[in-house]
Amino acid sequence: MTNSSGDIIIIGAGIAGLSAGCYAQMNGYHTEIFEMHNLPGGLCTAWNRQGYVFDGCIHYLFGSGKDQPFHRMWEELGAVQGRKFIDHDEFIRVVAPDGKTLIVYTNPDRLEHHLLDLSPVDSKLIKQFCAGIWDFTEFDMSLLQQKPKNLMNGGDWLRLSGKMLPFLGLLNKWGNISAAEFAKLFHDPFLRSAIPQMFAWTSIPMMVGMSLLAYMYNKNAGFPVGASLEFARSLEKRYLELGGKIHYSAQVERILVEDNRAVGVRLYNNQEYYARRVISACDGRGTIFNLLGGKYLNKKIKKLYDGHLPLHSQLQVSLGVNRDLSTEPHWVTYLLEKPIAIAGEKRYEIGVKHYCFDPSLAPAEKSVMMVMLDTPYDYWQRIYGRSIYDAEQIQESQILIDQLEQFYPGIKADIEFVDVATPVSYERYTGNWQGSNCGWLLTKETMGLMVAGIEKKLPGLDNFYAIGQWVEPGGSVPIVAMSGRNIIQQICHEDKQEFISLNPIAQ
């Protein structure tokens, strides 16, 4: 059956797709979103089990602070009005087997004093590091995303250069060193082992971690109370209020092309929908190689997807615990005395979180607890569909729970519910290649790609656009929302109409 879907069809109701839908509606385009799942949000989600809400996404949301970078966009998307955010004084703790603890305070002065107490001999390095965090408190990460680069004129570039110039030295210094490399500059053996874990992944460029702390200090990287799905729902609400239409449980099988122009989509139920333009806001690899049959490629695109770039696949064990953990630090990485084997790999540390800072996520006096590890996708993919997959999930979660027992004595008996998400769960749930939770992982190697940006069009195909975490390396909720905003600026430009963004408060 054939249907008309107006001006723009959007594939995927993740944050990128919802954002594109909102801005398109603001600009007078009639849009319809096709989402394979029965919920909005994509990776930005949470799930409810026996009274516990397990968050699957946002640890920190850039743009949570009023008048701060990215905030205006969230206002336009109706995502922050009336929403409470939790701002933490400490980002994470890293604890050695002997109990020695690095507390990653979000206040740079407090962090400096603490680090100097831990290792006076590293004072020069510590002072440089904390001064760098102060400098990043002034840096506006949204500058590079404000307008599609191909639409920027001489004046735009001049203004951008003027704003970026004071930070070039800073970006160069801290963008070219990973947390793991930075750690090696320390003399103190504890800090050498703890620093790689201070931003949750060891290959993270220091500038990314330092900007995160700076934004946390500025109260612009809070946790949205109610968790990630509630957050995504606010974008869904805004989109519907702007007159958009979402088809849920509607998986796109094929992007329809006529004369090398994208003209619509066919769903797995054989329904066809036609529109003047198609935006893909879902997995990049699936879009290019499956939905379009690998027909619109060049060398650059083939290289992107040849497997040489880093992705991030994770194992998340979520626990409903009959114990109030609110007096415990909310996020700790424990360095292990003896490594444990998880998914065929030796692990020397485990990260543990609880969410008691948001009481709406667990019944009174109880807690949500989470263990997160990066894990090889191949391992889980090999065993998926065999009974060993379920057994393995149980076994790995038991190994982790046994570890937890050492750090939180008696916790095993308090656990009421266990939920395991492997990279295959993320892949099945959202369609993302290898279950990657950020598209390409942000490292020193992929930073250039992030700054330069990835093409949003495919060679030889008209009326088609790609947005979201596979064209914005490093992903993240604000960056993919910007990606949706930018593509509508691009489309308005093509149609020679002025781009409008509406703030519902001001309306």
Ligand SMILES: Cc1cc2nc3c(=O)[nH]c(=O)nc-3n(C[C@H](O)[C@H](O)[C@H](O)COP(=O)(O)OP(=O)(O)OC[C@H]3O[C@@H](n4cnc5c(N)ncnc54)[C@H](O)[C@@H]3O)c2cc1C
């Ligand atoms: C554990 C975890 C922690 C994270 N922490 C943070 C954080 O603290 N801060 C932050 O900013 N970001 C964080 N992120 C990253 C962030 O969630 C993602 O980068 C971002 O949500 C990606 O959005 P997207 O719209 O590009 O893609 P997705 O969320 O993947 O959305 C794509 C949508 O398309 C749908 N879809 C796929 N294929 C089809 C098809 N064929 N037909 C129809 N629909 C289809 C999917 O179901 C999905 O809804 C985290 C992610 C994870 C998983």
